[in-house]
Amino acid sequence: MKHVRFRLTAWQKRGVYIVFTALCVHMNAFSQKDGNEKNEPLFTQFTYKGNDPIYKDNPLQPGEIYSPILQGCYPDPSITRKGNDYYLVNSSFSMVPGVPIFHSNDLVNWKQLGHVLDRPSQLKVEKAGISAGIYAPDIKYNPYNSTFYMITTQIAGGIGNMVVKTQDPAKGWSDPIKLKFDGIDPSLFFDDNGKAYLVHNDAPPTGKALYNGHRVIKLWEYDLKKDEVIAGTDKIIVDGGIDITQKPIWIEGPHLYKRKGRYFLMCAEGGTGGWHSEVVFVSDKPTGPFIPAPNNPILTQRYFQKDRKDKVDWAGHADLVEGPNGKYYGVFLAVRPNEKGRVNTGRETFLLPVDWSGEFPQFENGLIPLKPTIKMPAGVNNQAGQNGFLPNGNFTFTDKFTASKPDFRWIGVRGSRENFIATTQNGLKIKPFPVTIKAAEPTSTLFYRQQHATFEATVSLKYIPQSEKDLAGMVCYQKESFNYVFGITKKGNDDYLVLERTEGGKSTIIASAKVDVSGAVQLNVTAKGDSYTFNYSIDGQRFTNLGGTVSGDILSTDVAGGFTGALIGLYATSANDIVIP
Template identity: 70%
Template sequence: MKKRPMNPNFLKNKFTLLTAAAFLSVSNISAQTFSDFNYRGNDKIYNDNPLKPDEFYSPILQGCYPDPSITKKGDDYYLVNSSFSMFPGVPIFTSKDMVNWKQIGHVLDRPSQLKVEKGGVSQGIYAPDIKYNKYNDTFYMITTQIAGGVGNMVVKTKDPAKGWSEVQKLNFDGIDPAIFFDDDGKAYIVHNDAPPKGTEQYQGHRVIKMWDYDLEKDQVVAGSDRIIVNAGVDITQKPIWIEGPHLYKYKGKYYLMCAEGGTGGWHSEVIFMADSPKGPFVPAKNNPILTQRYFPKDRKEKVDWAGHADLVEGPNGQWYGVFLAIRPNVNNRVTKGRETFVLPVDWSGTYPVFQNGLVPMKPKLKLPEGTQNQTGQNGFFPNGNFTYNDKLTDKNLDYRWIAMRGPRENFITSTKNGVKVNPMETNIKALAPVSALFHRLQHEDFETSVTLDFKPKSEKELAGITCYQSERFNYVFGITKKGKDYYIVLERTEKGASRLIASEKISLSKTIKLQLMGENDNISFNYALDGKNFKNLGGPVSGDILSTDVAGGFTGSLIGLYSTSSNDIVPN
């Protein structure tokens, strides 16, 4: 894959930061190197539903990959997701068959594009929309950046694998913008906004607005805005949070598809039709066209919160919809976050209909004819109960390794023995960039381990693993020092208040192996001084604080390889 030339100022700043970090690591800060990372899923739903040769699993992207949007150019499909304050931002995947997906990078991979340094974990990038404009052979990614004073914005590129432009701020309020290119070459933007001042009828009353878009100036046309949907399908029913709009043209008609009902248990997808791109838009009589809200709460293999969808014409003329949904665990908690699902769409009638989108969803789908499931092979993203091994020795880390609020390159050094996470003077509770490499939690039941080479020189130093839902809800499991002794510690942070669960004095002679085992909404934190005989610290602890129903926000849990020079955990 060819790399896009970097901005020289960014390279200069990056070099300065890396040099400073390297200097710290060899002077007054201890070395800490992570190697041999292993992650393995063991979810019951996959064990109970093995794939047949003509099947594949949905979700296609497990873990925190919410708010999917999709587009196509020729035979290539491109999909993006919300990333909030994760850095780099907006992961982008490509596929030729809607089944096998390969990550090609991130859309927002430079600090000049992503201003999330002081943002909470659920701020930053919301609901990106990606669309290809065949008239100028250009891809557009439009989104809302809830941080750094950016607001609604657009970037573009000729090749999604070669990097994206700098940010162009857009002159309108609201969230969830999407762009549409009509057959006559004209462009429009639709988005969620507040109703006109003084007309709000209830909490959650929102509108969908439309603007003309000037492709030469990359800006909305001032004064062209108009409300095309007020409140939702039926304002007399007081629908909440009409949002996530996308506009399509099909067989001469214009279709506006939106999420309605909020992103929780009443989430759904609804559709409207018009003869003109500017409306009037008439809702379908059979709305919603996608939801999981009508079924018993205790149903088996539960999928819930389905909505926030986007449509694309797939291979052989078969339409598909990608959308977010959640799969709660045994305690009905949402630790993995909102995931990306796919369903075939029937558009043989007037309106598109998600096939089996109004019945309890199944974990498996039939492969499109002529398609082979290559999950986890040939660079394709894995799903199901997969195992991911990473020695962490590659100079270019896998794209799934991300940072929080700033570039990972600011604190990592690649070595032949593993990746060195050079500690920042922030700890995991900071509203600031932190020195942790994160991997998304992608299963309810899982096992993960990593080898750590680390001997702290002071009580201010700590390195280990964090289970991170947010800066206010997390676990830290790591090595620190008290006096002349080394300790392994386990701390729980809930609502920003931290509590030491357990600590134990250990003898550090060489590397230590850290292991997390998640089962039935509990997590066991284990360690092995000899690399094989594991000892538990603190007993199984509850995964409750890793769930959005406890912690709030919009993200799923992350597993972090963490280092800090501002440790505040004091062993007993």
């Protein structure tokens, strides 16, 4: 084949260059428009700062720590011990990854190891309600086979009650083993003769329910080799609660313990709201009969004035562990309502010492209004916020998003973080999904728990929306039908910042403003109890409010329903439905 060479004049070369350049610009514009490959928002320098007056008014004295020990939505705590290592887990509902797990050597200084359910094969919550998913995990160490067990109810994906195992909680957990029994809140107990039992909350036998909220505690023998309950061994060991003639509601969250040759069953009673409490029973055999303690409840906040200062409420759903020097401690959930009685921070993990010098355990100061500080185990140095330990009280959390993996405190809802985020040398990129925050499915939103009633959260955002379907910014989120969206979008050829409130699925635009997005925009949300403000800055120094002061009521479970606390999210969508007027 004969090759022909062409010689181009200078003018011809210039023409080719112009055509090539124009083609590149056109291709780049097409790329930006199609698939958002070049239109992913870049988030940098996230800062969360808590500023609750209770911590200013109650500075720590020597030998004290603050309780709650885990602030924000960390409910239903369970704890276990192996030697000098303590492990604590919490409910995670439809948050992903599932079941945060924490480690301590002294019950004071805690680090998050990660999450128990951190693989898609373990967690099937893509279509679950925000308060479905993972309920009341129980963690136990079995010294007879050197194995840790985490057992829970996954109300999603057709899984139900399940257990996962490991010999080292820091190195990951097995895939779920489905368990064949009904009810919720399972907990394992390993007797010192090597036998295992399982207790859980269940409905009364068919046709035997006496009132709304009537539940029972059931016990099964458990086969450790097959990891299954032994058919035919189930037995009701508590019917209704400590006194069924009083129609007690929602006996749940059971845990079995053995001490001095006797078996103690501790349960939550009264529901997770204002009548919540912790009660205890005793038996000479693990199968019962169980007799309620005469001094029940052993923990509650239900008897005190509604308007008391620094109110803590809803205390219950507890677990016990022997601490340093043989002293017992209990972890439990409770809430700290704001001035309007809202519980935006959700159910948090509290700690109290437990007096077990008598026959029954008793939470020390668990029957008086709870205080913000408690005495910590003797000889322990409080290192909260230092040396990698989690902070406590008023603290500042800053993330520049330059680490190879996100901090464990960042979570998704219904979907994995890794499906939509990427960390770069410049910060965090979020790939926008074609769904909005109002969808009951995975969204492209990275969440951080609200941990104080008074706080501010600020992030720097570089983003140029290409159409009115593009939006990126911040959200304050209780669930898909109750939230605030504060983000940058487009109207015609102009860029706008918009604030939208969604309550019960009905959305209202509170305010919008034309904004210059040629550089980074700082977005800020500030809360003081029930009062929230949304602010922005173009120059990084002067902030302008958008929409005035709005109520945080929709971020509380007493308005939105469910069991979760409020979340602060970094959000992007390619299916924006907010229409600027």
